[in-house]
Amino acid sequence: MSAHSAHAEAHGHAPGAPVLVTHHHVSTVAILTKVFLTLVILTIITVGVSQVDFGSANMVIAMLVAAVKAALVMTFFMHLRYDTAINNIFILSSFAFLALLFVFTLTDFSTRKAVNPIHAKRAPIAEPDTHYLWKTPRTKEHKHE
Amino acid sequence: MHTPQEAGGHGAGHDAHHHGVVVPAPPGFVPHVVAHHFDTAEAEFSADKLAMWLFLATEVLLFGGLFAAYFYYHGVYPETFKVGGHQLNWRLGALNTLILLFSSYTMAMGVRAAQLSQKALMQKMLGITVLCGLGFLVVKYFEYAAKVSHGLVPARWFSDHDHVMAGVENGHLFFNFYWTMTAIHGLHVLIGMLLILWVMKGGAKGRFYGGYYLPVDLVGLYWHLVDLIWIFLFPLLYLVP
Structure with a gap:
């Protein structure tokens, strides 16, 4: 009985008692440390792979490890x-x-390949004239519009 | 419609709540006063936390758009991205990854300390987290400086003095992504550091304890998201698959 009331007080359930420890979940140091070490190992795996x-599997592996x-x-x-649950739903x-x-x-x-075999090769990509795009001032054609 | 009488009656009826519920604090801490429009501390906690997750969802979509564009251009110019990625120093990228992972760990430890009213430990953990953020930005500064000196900058300023990208199409494209993604991410690191310093200011005054650690928790979530984004940025930019 007294153990129960001490527990309640520690978790802030007793009205008026100072709330020293939250009633929310508190992670143990052990679990946080294990997660950190696992993250370090996965980083080493990412670099190694x-x-x-x-x-093309490199991209899949890198993204799976990152996930x-x-x-x-x-x-x-x-x-x-x-x-x-609602917070999980929001972010997920x-x-x-x-x-x-x-x-x-x-x-x-x-x-692309499956839908149209004729265009199986990558469609040609127009070489952008970077000089025109970025450095030439707006031309008269634009002003007439 | 609100008549003056009704408004007055409403206020009088909730007089007890006008200044908000107080969450009793242990000695040495400042008791938290719940915002007046919440009936309980728990209602305040869950509402604010839901709002934070909603904000983080918008952050996921902000970076998600950049990632989608990255994957598209990577598909069009795989060689450009591969050669571009080789211009970055993956050792510095890996170092920054470890720094951020460690800072996430200390942040989580800081939140834990706040939950247990361990003020000194919380301040120490948050302080280490800020220093890690600073270390990340210092490494980033040296990386940026090296890229600028080689003319590997985005868009029209891309000059590639040493012609390292001369063998591939549209070499500037990779650096558009590198600079945009890391700059937006770096801005988040900076904002996160300022938020943690703000939390530490309140922490020094004893504002956070087992009954009220909401700001520590929310800033922690922000910091973890910044770490999470980098977990994807590191392999995509430094180890371009």
């Missing part, structure tokens, strides 16, 4: 694991919307 040529690191930061350093939905942007931006590269 980049020194080996896996072709694991980001998930660790969000789950433990940012406390998402112990946060409310931003990544879902980002996925939409990525998918439709990059669909061209991934499907």
Whole structure:
């Protein structure tokens, strides 16, 4: 009984008692340290993998390792694991919307070959005349418009 | 419609809450007064934290647009990006990655100390975090200076004195991304440092303890997001796959 009331007081449940320890989740030093060391190891893996040529798989591996690191930061350093459902929904939905942007931006590269074999080779890209674009003042044609 | 009588009646009815609920503090701390429009400290905490996550969602979309553009141009000019990435010093990039990861760790430890009313430890952890941010910017300064001296700057100012990008198409494109992404990120580091210093100012006065550590928590979330963005920037810019 007394143990219970001491617990309640420590967690600020007793009205009027000073709140020394939050009633929210407190991470242990051990878990924070483990997460940090894991992040360091994953950074070493990122650098190591980049020194080996896996072709187009290099990008996939680099982004997968980065995603694991980001998930660790969000789950433990940012406390998402112990946060409310609505806060999780808010931030995770931003990544879902980002996925939409990525998918439709990059669909061209991934499907051009499949959709139109004639244009399987990359379409020629016009060489921009950088001098014209950046250094020439606006021409008369623009003023007439 | 609000008549003067109604408005007066409303105020009188909530007189007890007019100055806000007080969260009792341990000795040596300043008790937090909950904003008057919240009934409880918990309501204030969850509302402010939700707002912070919403703001962080907009930050994800801000950098997300840049990342999408990066991937698109990387797809069009893979060689340009590869050669461009080789111009950066990946050792300095890796050093900055470790600095930021460590600063995220000390930030998390600082929030933990605040949750346990350990004022001195919190101030120490936040101080280390700011110093890490400063170290990151110093490394960045030397990197920027080296790039400027080689004319590897964005857009129309791109001059590439040493012709390191001469063998590839549109060499300036990589540096447009390098400068834009790292500058916006660096600005976030700077703002994060100022926010942490602001929190430390309140911390020195004993404003943060187990019952009220919201500003420490929210600034911590901001700092972790800055770390999170760099986790993606490092491989994409310094180790261009």
